[in-house]
Amino acid sequence: MAFGTFRIPTPVNEPVLSYAPGSDERGAIVAELDRQAREVVEIPCLINGEQVFTGKVVEVTAPCEHRHVLARLHLAGPKEVQRAIEAAEAARPAWSSLDLAARSAVFLKAATLLSGPWRARVNAATMLGQSKTVHQAEIDAAAELCDFWRFNSHFAEQIYAEQPPVSPAGVWNRLEHRPLDGFVFAVSPFNFTSIALNLCTAPALMGNTTVWKPATTSALSCWVLAQLLQDAGLPPGVLNMVNGHGADVGEPVLAHPALAGLHFTGSTGTFQALWRTIGENLKHYRTYPRIVGETGGKDFILAHPTADPEALAVAILRGGYEFQGQKCSAASRIYLPQSLWPEVRDRVVAGIAAFKQGDVRDLSNFVGAVIDERAFNKHSAYLELARSSAEVLAGGEADGSVGWFVEPTFARVDDPKHRLMEEEIFGPIVTAWVYPDASWDQVLSTVDSTSPYALTGALWARDRAVIEHAAARLRYAAGNFYINDKPTGAVVGQQPFGGSRASGTNDKAGSAQNLLRWVSARTLKETFDPPKDWRYPFLG
Ligand code: NAD
Numbered sequence: 295m296a297f298g299t300f301r302i303p304t305p306v307n308e309p310v311l312s313y314a315p316g317s318d319e320r321g322a323i324v325a326e327l328d329r330q331a332r333e334v335v336e337i338p339c340l341i342n343g344e345q346v347f348t349g350k351v352v353e354v355t356a357p358c359e360h361r362h363v364l365a366r367l368h369l370a371g372p373k374e375v376q377r378a379i380e381a382a383e384a385a386r387p388a389w390s391s392l393d394l395a396a397r398s399a400v401f402l403k404a405a406t407l408l409s410g411p412w413r414a415r416v417n418a419a420t421m422l423g424q425s426k427t428v429h430q431a432e433i434d435a436a437a438e439l440c441d442f443w444r445f446n447s448h449f450a451e452q453i454y455a456e457q458p459p460v461s462p463a464g465v466w467n468r469l470e471h472r473p474l475d476g477f478v479f480a481v482s483p484f485n486f487t488s489i490a491l492n493l494c495t496a497p498a499l500m501g502n503t504t505v506w507k508p509a510t511t512s513a514l515s516c517w518v519l520a521q522l523l524q525d526a527g528l529p530p531g532v533l534n535m536v537n538g539h540g541a542d543v544g545e546p547v548l549a550h551p552a553l554a555g556l557h558f559t560g561s562t563g564t565f566q567a568l569w570r571t572i573g574e575n576l577k578h579y580r581t582y583p584r585i586v587g588e589t590g591g592k593d594f595i596l597a598h599p600t601a602d603p604e605a606l607a608v609a610i611l612r613g614g615y616e617f618q619g620q621k622c623s624a625a626s627r628i629y630l631p632q633s634l635w636p637e638v639r640d641r642v643v644a645g646i647a648a649f650k651q652g653d654v655r656d657l658s659n660f661v662g663a664v665i666d667e668r669a670f671n672k673h674s675a676y677l678e679l680a681r682s683s684a685e686v687l688a689g690g691e692a693d694g695s696v697g698w699f700v701e702p703t704f705a706r707v708d709d710p711k712h713r714l715m716e717e718e719i720f721g722p723i724v725t726a727w728v729y730p731d732a733s734w735d736q737v738l739s740t741v742d743s744t745s746p747y748a749l750t751g752a753l754w755a756r757d758r759a760v761i762e763h764a765a766a767r768l769r770y771a772a773g774n775f776y777i778n779d780k781p782t783g784a785v786v787g788q789q790p791f792g793g794s795r796a797s798g799t800n801d802k803a804g805s806a807q808n809l810l811r812w813v814s815a816r817t818l819k820e821t822f823d824p825p826k827d828w829r830y831p832f833l834g
Contacts, residue, residue, distance in 0.1 A: 295393070296393045296395055296396070300393075300395040301451070302395075302398055302402075302447045302448050302450075302451045303402070303444075304448070305441070305444035305445045305447070305448045305787060306444075307437070307441055307785060307786070307787060307788070308405075308409055308436065308437040308438075308440035308441055308444075309437070310429075310432055310433055310436075310437050311432055311436075313428045313429065313432065313657065319413075319414070320428075320657070322413075322414040323414050323417055323418060323421075323428055323657075324657075325414075326414040326415055326417075326418040327418045327421060327422065327655050329418075330364070330415075330418050330419060330422055331356075331362070331364075331422060331655070334363055334364065334365060334366060335364065335365040335366070335514065335517070336365070336366050336368070337354070337365050337366065337367045337368060337513050337514070337517045337537065338368050339368060339369075339370045339374050339378070339534075339535055339536050339537055340520050340533070340534060340535040341374060341377050341378045341381050341534050341535075341536070342377070342381035342384070342385070342530045342531045342534065343524065343529070343530025343531065344530070346368070346370075346374055346377075347368045348368045348369060348370060348371060348374060349368065350368065350369045350371065351366045351367060351368055351369065352366075352367050352369060352510060353365070353366055353367070354366070354367050354423060354510065354511070354513050354514055356422050356423070356425070356697070357423075357424070357425035357662065357663040357664065357665055357666060357697055357698050358425050358652070358653040358654055358655070358662055358663045358696075358697040358698075358699075359653060359696055359697050360667070360694075360696070360697055360698065364422055364423055364514055365423075365513060365514050365517070367510055367513045367537050368537060369537050369538045369539070369542070370536040370537055370538045370542070370543060371542075372546055374536055375505075375536055375538075375543055375546045375547060376546065378505045378534035378535075378536045379477060379505055379534075379546075379547065379550050379552065381503075381530070381531040381534050382477035382503040382504060382505050382531060382532075382534050383476075383477060383503070383552055384531055385503045385529060385530065385531025385532050386473070386477070386502070386503045388529070389498075389501065389503055389529060389531075389532050390472075390473045390501035390502070390503075392501075394447075394450055394451065394454055394501075397498070397499055397501065398447035398450065398451075398499065399527075400523075400526050400527050400528050401443040401444075401446070401447055401495060401499055401526070402443065402444060402447055403526040403527060404443055404495075404522060404523055404526035404528075405439075405440040405443040405444050407522055407525060407526055408436060408439060408440050408443075408519075408522060409436070409440050412518075412522050412525075413436050415518055416435045416436060416439075416487070416515060416518050416519060416522070417431040417432055417435055417436055418431075419435075419514045419515040419517075419518045420434065420435040420487045420512075420515040421654045421655070422514065422654075422655075423511070423512060423513070423514035423515055424484060424485065424487070424511070424512055424515065424665065425618070425654055425662035425663045425664070425665065425697075425698075426617055426654060426662065427616075427617075427654050427657070427659060427660065427661075427662060428654070428657055430616060430617045431487075433783070434486050434487050434488050435487035435488060435515060435519075438486075438488035438785075438786060439487065439488040439491055439492070439519075441488075441785070441786035441787060441804065442488060442491070442492040442495070442496070442786055442803075442804055443495065445786050445787045445804060446492075446495075446496055446499050446804070446809060447499065449805060449806040449809050450499055450500060450806075450809055452806055453471055453806055453809055453810060453813065454471055456469065456471075457469050458817075464821065464822045464823045465819065465820065465821050465822070466818075466819075466820045466822070467817070467818070467819050467820075468817070468818040468819075468820070469815050469816070469817055469818070470815065470816040470817075470818060471500070471813040471815055472501070472813060472814050472815065472816050473497075473500055473501030473502045473812065473813060473814075474497075474502055474554035474555050474581065474584065474812060474813070474814055475554055475580060475581045475814065476551075476552040476553055476554030476555075476579075476580055476581060476583075477502065477503050477504060477505055477550075477552055477553065477554060477555075478494075478497040478502045478503070478504045478505075478554060478555040478556070478557055478584075478812065479504070479505050479506075479507070479544075479547045479548070479553060479555065479556050479557070480493040480494035480497070480504050480505070480506040480507070480557045480558075481493070481506075481507050481544070481556070481557070481558045481559075481560065481564075481568070482494070482506070482507070482508050482509060482512070482516070482559060482560070483509055483512075483559050483560040483561075484509040484511040484512040484665050485512075485617070485620050485621065485622070485665070486559075486621075487512065487515040487516070487519065489559050489588075489803065490508055490509070490512060490515075490516050490519075490559075491516070491519050492803060492804070493506070493557045493558070493559060494506040494533050494557070495523070495533070496557065496803075496808060496809060496812060497555060497557055497812040498528070498532050498533060499809070499812075500809055500812040500813050501813075502554070502555070502812055503531060503532050503533075503534075504532070504533050504534065504557075505534050505536060505547055506533055506534065506535050506536070507535075507536055507537070507538060507540075507543045507544070507547075508535065508537065509560075510537065510538075510539065511665050511666055513537060516535070517535075520533065520535050540564065544568060544571070545571070548568065548571045548572055548575060549575055549578070551578050551579055551580050552580060553572075553575075553579055553583050554579075554580075554581055554583055554584065555583050555584035555585070555586070555811070555812060556568060556569075556572065556583055556584070556585050556586065556587070557586050557812075558585075558586065558587040558588070558589075559587070559588045559589070559622075559803075560587075560589065561589060561590050561718075562589040562590040562718075562746075562747075562796050562797070564589075565587040565589045565798070568587075569585055569587070572585060581814075584811045584812070585799065586799050586801045586808065586811050587798050587799050588622070588791075588792050588793070588797070588798040588799075588801075588803060589622075589793075589796065589797055589798045590622065590718045590720075590747055590749070590796065590797060591622045591623060591624075591626075591718060591747045591749030591750060591793060591797050592626055592627060592715075592716065592717065592718050592744075592745035592746075592747045592749075593613075593622075593623055593624060593625055593626055593627070593747075593749055593750040593751060593752075593772070593781045594625070594626070594627045594628070594629065594741055594751045594752070594771075594772075594781070595609060595610060595613065595625045595627075595628045595629070595751075595752045595754065595780075595781065596628075596629045596737070596738075596741050596751065596752070596753050596754065596764070596768075597628075597629065597630050597631060597634060597638070597754040597755070598631065598734065598753070598754060598755035598756075598757065598760050598764070599631040599633050599634060599731045599734075600755050600756040600757040600760065601634060601754035601755055601756065601778075602754070602756065602778070603634050603637040603638050603641065604641065605754075605778070606634070606638055606754050607637075607638050607641030607642050607645065608645075608780075609625070609752060609754070609779065609780040609781075610625060610628060610638070610642050610724065610780075611642060611645040611646070611649075612780050612782070613625035613752065613780030613781050613782045614626065614628075614702075614704075614722070614724035615646070615649065615660075615661060615702045615722050615724070616660075616782065617662075618661060618662060618663070618664050618700065618702075618721060618722045619702075619719070619720065619721050619722040619723065619724070620664060620665065620669075620720055620721065621782050622749055622750075622797075623749060623750040623774065623781050623782040623783075623784065623791075624720075624781075624782055625724060625752065625780065625781050625782070626718070626719060626723075626724060626725070627714075627715045627716075627724075627725055627726075627727070627744070627745070628724060628725065628726040628727070629710075629726075629727055629729060629737055629740070629741060630726055630727075630728050630729070631728070631729060631730075631731045631734075632728055632729065632730055632731055633731050635726075635728045639687060639704075639706075639726075642687075642688070642704055643687050643688045643704060646688040646689060646702045646704060647688065649661050649702055651699060651701070651702070652699075653697065661702055661722065662697075663697040663698040663699050663700075664698045664699075664700050664721055664722075665698070666698060667694070667698060669698065669720070669721060670692060670694050670698040670700060672719075672720075672721070673692060673700040673719065673721035673722075673723060674692045674694075674700070676714065676719050676721065676723055677689075677690055677691065677692055677700070677701075677703060677723065679713060679714065680703060680705045680714060680723065680725075683707070683712070684705040684706060684707045684712065684714060684725065685705060685706040685707075686703065686704075686705050687704045687705065687706060688701075688702065688703060688704040689701035689702050689703030689704065689722070689723075690703050690705075700721055700722055700723075701722070702722040702724075703722060703723045703724070704724050704725075704726070705723070705724070705725045705726070706725070706726045706727070706728065707725055707726075707727055708727075709727075710727045710729075710740050710744060711744060712725070712727075715727060715744055715745075716744055716745050717745075718745075718747065734760075738764055738767045738768065739767075741768060741771060742767065742768055742770070742771045745796075746795055746796035747793065747795060747796050747797045748770060748771055748772055748773060748793050748794045748795035748796070748797050749772060749773060749774065749792075749793030749797035749798070750772050750773070750774040750775075750776070750781035750782070750784075750793065751768060751771050751772035751774075751775055751776070751781055752775075752776040752777075752778075752779060752780060752781040753765065753768070753775070753776070753777050753778075754778055755777075755778075761777055765777070770794065770795070772793060773791075773792045773793035773794050773797065773798075773800050773802075774789060774791055774792070774793065786803075786804035787804065790802035790803070790804055790805035790807065791803050791804060792808075
């Protein structure tokens, strides 16, 4: 109970550090990478604040050097999953009865710890475990996660302030933004440390307790951050981390009557399977579970003949290949007019030739390895497809002998409905289709109808009328639509993120729209002088 209306500090975006040679942060990350590379971490499940070592272990290896074991991950069995749910349920009354200010304070403190003393540790774990360059780790694990925690607290305050506009004389109307009537299941993907933590902490900020299943391949950074949250004072049982392969954890959790929400990011196939299971279990639940999922993408860059070819090529290089194309927002299908093609092609090919690829511990590398052998094999099959049915202009090979290295590849196809233009590859493979300048109008329809996804897309043009017309025609082709920019790099508080169609429920991570899914409002009407006579005046 707070005796005051406290204000959440106004959030600002966490500065992104440069890691330029000679900088303090560069010295710190190099030392921390060296330290972490020399240890093998035992990663437990975290249940009710206790570390649980089950002894059923899988190894977590470095994508850049797959014989290098970073951690031994203790997997949950049915008993641990059950205990995690019970812990979440038991922690709910105390956590949900804290004021927003008290809950926010935990996450604001977490952001301060991450911004300062924990930064290098979290970034190094993300670099080693997920093969991110220092810049990619910094914008994800450090900057974006600080932003999620600070901005979400600010958005939660706005939601609480949302009250019925009218209370007539003698009546007081109020809205109470209750947490959900059960626990939330958070399921996270390998590719963003910040997303993984936002999936479990956004519902927690709104007063919910969670069972969280990180991807086994990002277990190292997730475990470091689970410890940071303990250090920040998150009470036991609010966040229960259960490690495991998908269905081993998913099935028992989704079968539990107290499931009140699913907060998911990952592939479309997995999300649809989870949704189906929830549908089948519907009659067993105490309440209709909230289902929020951000899923796959086949993100486009569409250039009009009036586009600036030099900047466009940079957008393809950064938007397509940073983090090996393993961003849900990564540019993957490119539509270019014949008149711009020669210049853009040459610039992209020259850029790829200048990329350095290798172990992310060498800070001069721009491209690392893909996440694991499964991804490597999938990408290798797409390279085979490209070599056999497209013109490969750069890259085209893969080498898994030391790490899971897939060359940044740029291909051109003759058919805009080629599989390389339609399917989510989730790797460093970008495909272009070149259209006759005069067929701009048909190209808009092609872009809109080629893939089932609608996550991100970028339009490149200088002509204002073209921009307005294309933005309207492509209204449903992308949840995040960029004009003369790359389709990656959304920033919390600036570009709320999410897509529709097969790309998700579009509940915009890092915004009030997402947080609203984790509350179930109760309306209160209080009448100070209730009527004493049941007869209305019209009765005479
Ligand atoms: P994935 O679907 O393979 O796995 C995501 C998570 O789901 C993992 O933790 C996995 O273990 C878990 N899972 C799988 N089956 C399960 C089950 N039956 N029950 C419970 N959990 C289960 O995805 P991934 O390879 O980790 O991530 C890549 C995908 O994520 C891509 O499709 C990408 O587009 C998408 N993604 C989307 C966004 C977005 O905002 N739209 C952001 C990041 C990633």
